[in-house]
Amino acid sequence: DAGVTxxxxxxVAEKGQTIILKCEPVSGHNDLFWYRQTKIQGxxxxxxxxxxxxxxxxxxxxxxxxxxxxxxxxxxxxxxxTEPKDSAVYLCASSSRGRPEVFFGKGTRLTVV
Amino acid sequence: GDSVTQTEGLVTLTEGLPVMLxxxxxxxxxxxxxxxxxxxxxxxxxxxKSFTDNKRPEHQGFHATLHKSSSSFHLQKSxxxxxxxxxxxxxxxxxxxxxxxxxxxxxxxxxxxxxx
Numbered sequence: 203d204a205g206v207t208x209x210x211x212x213x214v215a216e217k218g219q220t221i222i223l224k225c226e227p228v229s230g231h232n233d234l235f236w237y238r239q240t241k242i243q244g245x246x247x248x249x250x251x252x253x254x255x256x257x258x259x260x261x262x263x264x265x266x267x268x269x270x271x272x273x274x275x276x277x278x279x280x281x282x283x284t285e286p287k288d289s290a291v292y293l294c295a296s297s298s299r300g301r302p303e304v305f306f307g308k309g310t311r312l313t314v315v
Numbered sequence: 316g317d318s319v320t321q322t323e324g325l326v327t328l329t330e331g332l333p334v335m336l337x338x339x340x341x342x343x344x345x346x347x348x349x350x351x352x353x354x355x356x357x358x359x360x361x362x363x364k365s366f367t368d369n370k371r372p373e374h375q376g377f378h379a380t381l382h383k384s385s386s387s388f389h390l391q392k393s394x395x396x397x398x399x400x401x402x403x404x405x406x407x408x409x410x411x412x413x414x415x416x417x418x419x420x421x422x423x424x425x426x427x428x429x430x431x
Binding site: 295303308 | 408422
């Protein structure tokens with residue numbers, strides 16, 4: 203089985219640019235999550251989808267971050283406009299109803315200069 | 316709100332010594348507790364999950380015991396190996412899927428560095 207796939211693995215953006223990160227969850231999973239990973243804050247939840255419906259949209263990230271789930275096998279995270287403080291690793295994860303294990307992708311490392 | 320606390324940001328050990336990484340939590344319900352491990356340039360992966368029947372989960376020599384009285388789920392191993400060097404996250408989720416699905420709330424993470 204394929205795991206969670208994230209592209210690109212690395213992204214460099216100039217301040218003010220729009221970037222789109224992509225995620226393909228494990229086939230058949232109902233839940234999809236976007237997390238931001240930093241050394242200071244650890245793993246922070248950005249968005250949570252259940253069966254393609256947005257269940258939670260992290261309050262602190264609402265203004266410039268937008269996650270979408272176009273179909274059950276593809277999600278995007280748009281950051282617009284980017285700021286240097288957005289430099290972090292963005293992790294996508296998925297899980298299925300009835301099994302509490304969450305599977306993560308390897309992440310996209312974003313650097314905003 | 317619910318939260319997970321990991322008090323050590325960095326733990327440095329000599330190979331062969333015992334490992335203990337601390338994790339405490341606050342929750343209004345009785346959650347599942349997890350330990351995830353992330354090696355360099357890899358995805359976080361599930362290491363351990365708490366059981367409902369108070370069994371002690373074990374994997375790759377690691378174990379953790381859920382103590383509801385102290386709201387703790389510390390990670391332990393009797394003898395550290397060089398390959399154990401990684402970032403360890405403690406996390407919790409609601410047992411009631413209908414409430415918040417499998418959403419995980421994480422601690423800040425503990426970096427374990429094992430030296431020869």
